[in-house]
Amino acid sequence: MVVGGGVGGLVVARRLALGGHHVTLLEASGRLGGTVSRHTVGGLDLDAGAESFALRGGTVATLVGELGLGEDIVSPNPEGAWLQPVRGDAVPLPKMSLLGIPGSPMAADVMAILGGKAAFRAFSEALLPGTYAAKSVTLGELVRKRMGPAVLENLVAPIVRGVHSLEPDELELDRVAPGLRAAMRRTGSLARAVLETRTTAAKAGSSVAGIRGGVFRIVEALSADLVRFGVDIRYNTRVRDVAENRVTLDDGETIEGRVVVATPGLLGTPVEAGRAAVLATLVLDAPQLDSAPRGTGVLVAAGAPGIQARALTHATAKWPWLAERADGNHIVRLSYSAEVANHAEVARSDAERLLGVSLPASSVIDFARVLWRRPNRQEHTPEGISLVGETASGTGLASVVAQAEAEAQSLLGDFAQ
Ligand SMILES: Cc1cc2nc3c(=O)[nH]c(=O)nc-3n(C[C@H](O)[C@H](O)[C@H](O)COP(=O)(O)OP(=O)(O)OC[C@H]3O[C@@H](n4cnc5c(N)ncnc54)[C@H](O)[C@@H]3O)c2cc1C
Structure with missing residues (x-):
């Protein structure tokens, strides 16, 4: 039984059904997809939530290919985005940067945003040993300690808030920038680690992609697969409580079975709390x-x-x-x-x-x-319950799909025993 029909829930339900299991999907609203959704504005069908996905790990692209949409994966205009600083007009984002962390802190496009003093402070991190702050848990902690608060506030925070809807101190470093910590230890500096990561990424091409017609098409294709594979989809069915092998619906009905929770935040947490x-x-x-x-x-x-x-x-x-x-x-x-x-x-x-x-x-x-x-991040998962979706994986389709696929594989392994 899968509770919640966002992308996380849909991916798990599809994988379990493909593995030959009978799956019931319980969705509180009258539609599937959660924050991947469509609306019509000015006569155009547009994404009302996510509009792109990170290519990191390749999991979303693989899924999209399986869904028959591989030909419709498109790259964004490589022109890139700009930054509106606190003072003055918008400026292009520094070219050689990763999540706003400059690879060349003394470059003209970085100095234009930070000013000379803060840029020099960031540049000086190259004098620190590569192990300094290498145990930082969050992106915010790492950048603050190595390059200083000006880089964090003026370069990294605007990107993290705009792209991830989170503060840098809420983003786990290894989740958002896998490999950066190891590269820093290896090269001895955060700036050099950024340059190395950027060079590797540039060889691989764009780091994000979209779908011609809209990312919401992924949900339409997932939903069609669920119907084809016989998943029992129950709309307008809100789950009030979950326990090991049992869910209780809002109307008091209970359903027995292995439970996968794919809802934002803890069940029972009022939605206004997010x-x-x-x-x-x-x-x-x-x-x-x-x-x-x-x-x-x-x-x-x-x-x-x-x-x-x-x-x-x-x-x-x-x-x-x-x-x-x-x-x-x-x-x-x-x-x-x-x-x-x-x-x-x-x-x-x-x-x-x-x-x-x-x-x-x-x-x-x-x-x-x-x-x-x-959702706010979930601290504890009740015993015997699988948790997928943003609450477990972190925000973004690349994280949600990868974690949901991994959880589905683990469940299929359990069932096979
Ligand atoms: C405006 C916006 C733009 C975004 N842009 C991007 C982007 O460009 N790229 C990107 O990668 N990510 C983006 N994201 C993030 C991405 O959309 C999410 O990380 C991802 O879609 C979350 O999927 P999910 O399955 O975890 O949860 P959700 O999408 O939140 O789905 C959860 C589902 O559970 C249902 N539910 C909730 N409570 C219950 C209950 N008690 N019983 C039964 N069902 C319940 C809900 O109705 C919903 O259908 C964006 C998010 C937003 C809000």
Whole structure:
């Protein structure tokens, strides 16, 4: 029995059904996919949640291939994103960096953001032994100790908040940057480890990908497979409580069987307890954006005056297939970490400021806003229950799919004994 039909739950349910097991999937809402979802804005079917996935580990791409969507995996525009610092206008993100950590701290594009003093402080980490801070648990701890707080606040935090919706002190280093710690020990410096990792990544090509037509197509294909493999899907079925080999539904019904929990956070934790992630989407008639003035988008440093968004994606500049579909119009996605009053106007004004062009109200063809609640990390998993999904794996489809596949393999092994 799988509780929760987000990508984590769908992957496990599919793998267990493929292994010949009878699977029941219990989903609280009337649809599958969780935060991978579709909405229609300005007449276009767009992702209302995740819009890309990391290629790290290859697990998502393998799954997508199995689902028959391999031909539709697309790379983003390599132009890259910009950074809105606290003071001044947006600047391109330093070219040689990883999660904002500069590989060449004294490079002109780094000094333009940090200033000379903080850049020199970061540069000096190369004098420390490679073992210094090598036991750091989080990305935040490592960067603060080796390169100083300015790199953390001005470069790393905006990227981590914009991409992962988390603070650097919440991101486990080995999860978000596998291999970086070992490279630092080997090369003797964090900057050199970044350069080494970047060179390897550059040889492998882009580190993220999307799906032509939208990432939500992965959920549509997973759902079709579940139906084909005979999974019993029960919609509008909220599980109230789980115990070893038993779940209790909201209406008091109990169902017996091996339980896999794939819901955000602890069952019983009110959904309002999770943090908010609000996605605002603008469809714009704005030829002044044709030149993609800020590359694929802008990450925002906390405290940038007058801007409430924490990140902006110029989706039609990032994804050529989407530009074709949008037929000359532009799609801009902005993310917020709290609900915002008068959101359509705030999003328009944030986009205007971040993209550095005038976007009068008359250029807005359509606006949509989606509020998601994200889980807090789970500290304990009750005995005898398998846990998959973001709560167990960390955020992002690459982590969720890899962990769900591994958990499914382990369960299939248990069943075979
Ligand atoms: C706005 C936004 C943008 C994102 N962009 C990206 C991106 O570009 N790339 C990327 O890799 N990741 C992105 N992510 C993160 C990614 O979408 C998630 O990490 C991943 O989809 C989480 O999957 P999940 O299965 O763990 O959980 P969820 O998607 O949260 O699904 C959980 C499911 O469980 C159901 N459920 C909850 N409680 C119960 C209950 N009591 N009983 C039964 N069912 C229940 C829910 O209805 C839901 O269907 C984004 C997230 C958000 C919010």
